[in-house]
Amino acid sequence: xxxxxxxxxxxxxxxxxxxxxxxxxxxxxxxxxxxxxxxxxxxxxxxxxxxxxxxxxxxxxxxxxxxxxxxxxxxxxxxxxxxxxxxxxxxxxxxxxxxxxxxxxxx
Numbered sequence: 001x002x003x004x005x006x007x008x009x010x011x012x013x014x015x016x017x018x019x020x021x022x023x024x025x026x027x028x029x030x031x032x033x034x035x036x037x038x039x040x041x042x043x044x045x046x047x048x049x050x051x052x053x054x055x056x057x058x059x060x061x062x063x064x065x066x067x068x069x070x071x072x073x074x075x076x077x078x079x080x081x082x083x084x085x086x087x088x089x090x091x092x093x094x095x096x097x098x099x100x101x102x103x104x105x106x107x
């Protein structure tokens with residue numbers, strides 16, 4: 001959520017321009033929610049890659065065996081998207097609620 005709030009803060013002028021040109025509240029919300037989901041999917045993909053790598057290392061050590069199932073991967077991806085949505089809603093609403101003139105004046 002902090003990353004998305006910083007993104008909103010850094011792009012306040014852009015948001016003001018878009019709203020001044022006629023962008024609706026839903027357009028701004030969609031932009032930031034999609035951004036949050038893409039960031040969380042990227043994080044989830046990195047987490048899955050690290051998990052598979054650790055499973056391969058555990059299997060190579062011969063101490064025990066580790067199996068990565070498609071169900072665990074789907075659960076991880078679903079959880080990642082849910083976290084992205086949950087923590088992306090507030091920044092998206094904050095960005096969409098900015099008034100165009102105040103956003104353009106922001107430095």
